[in-house]
Amino acid sequence: MVNITIDGQQFQAAEGQNVLQAALDNGIEIPHLCYHENLSSYGGCRLCLVEITRGQRTTLTTSCTYPCLEGIVVRTDTPEVLKARRLVMELLLPLAPEAPQIQALAREMGISEQRFTEEEADNCIRCGLCTRACTEMVGAQAITFSGRGYRRAVESPFGEEAVDCIGCGTCVYICPTGCIEMLDRGTQRTLPKWKRTLELKKCTKCGWPYIPFAQIEFARQRGQEPPAADWFDLCPNCR
Ligand code: SF4
Ligand code: SF4
Ligand code: FES
CATH class of the missing domain: 3.30.70 (Alpha-Beta Plaits)
Structure with a gap:
């Protein structure tokens, strides 16, 4: 087990477990579309972005592909994280204009209108x-x-x-x-x-x-x- 901090709270997680699952296990919601706990992580939708600090280094990265390591500090709700996630969602939206789950998630993230369009949208977001x-x-x-x-x-x-x-x-x-x-x-x-x-x-x-x-x-x-x-x-x- 390793000690990690998510949004100021300290948790223990299995070393190597992905940060997204550790957050979800502890009741911290991070939006995600290409992750499923019973499948390998793919990192395709990029919606699960978080900020992770390890030592002196802070990066914006996908939480479903980042392993829990001793001492990492995760922030799921900084203005930069929320802004980056909103842009990702705005780019996903036009791919699936008729998908209720995607529309609902976009609304939850505060996106009320579609800025981009995709002429050949087939409702597939390539989540794999x-x-x-x-x-x-x-x-x-x-x-x-x-x-x-x-x-x-x-x-x-x-x-x-x-x-x-x-x-x-x-x-x-x-x-x-x-x-x-x-x-x-x-x-x-x-x-x-x-x-x-x-x-x-x-x-x-x-x-x-x-x-x-x-x-x-x-x-x-x-x-x-x-x-x-x-x-x-x-x-x-x-x-
Ligand atoms: S069809 Fe497209 S949106 Fe549906 S699961 Fe496959 S990759 Fe994801
Ligand atoms: S492609 Fe066919 S075999 Fe594979 S999961 Fe879908 S229905 Fe099942
Ligand atoms: S859920 Fe992490 S990149 Fe899609």
């Missing part, structure tokens, strides 16, 4: 939560970042059907802008962004097509045995 969740939580590695600079985007490999996508929906649930659609129609599930359509297995009791066959097969191949042999025959409601 979907790709990391698919790789690190699910283990499917079905989607990826492509391109550089302003052309950087998340997509299926080579823009073709994401053949490794098992239709689990993890990317859909974790996306902060809601820009990944998942449509269940009849016995088919489609994720248009990944150009992927999968066949769904029906619950043998109520008939609800509730889980992709590919997801069941994926779990089987990885040795993730269900609690009972007929587990996937019944949907969660009928189990």
Whole structure:
């Protein structure tokens, strides 16, 4: 454990734990969009900026990528920090003009109007939560970042059907802008962004097509045995 100071309060944190998580664990809120406690830090949105002093040196840096080290002093609310974060948010806003969570966060940060515009906005803020969740939580590695600079985007490999996508929906649930659609129609599930359509297995009791066959097969191949042999025959409601 190491001793750190956040906004004048002293805390103990595990050495190497990121500063953002240490702050959140101690009830200190720092806005963040590309961080999830169960995924590796990416440092992509830059919204979690804080001021950190270590020895004689003070830097403005992303708290989700900065490790807790003995004696560091963190300030989350200096005028410089708040100004820098507001600018970051103003640059993110036009990327996701239809995302309620982003709009709400902007309002919380005191941004009432949109200064910048983005002609090709697709509601994706390039936070990379979907790709990391698919790789690190699910283990499917079905989607990826492509391109550089302003052309950087998340997509299926080579823009073709994401053949490794098992239709689990993890990317859909974790996306902060809601820009990944998942449509269940009849016995088919489609994720248009990944150009992927999968066949769904029906619950043998109520008939609800509730889980992709590919997801069941994926779990089987990885040795993730269900609690009972007929587990996937019944949907969660009928189990
Ligand atoms: S739905 Fe497909 S792309 Fe999304 S996390 Fe699951 S496997 Fe990955
Ligand atoms: S699709 Fe959603 S989760 Fe993926 S990078 Fe874009 S905003 Fe983030
Ligand atoms: S949450 Fe830290 S850079 Fe996005």
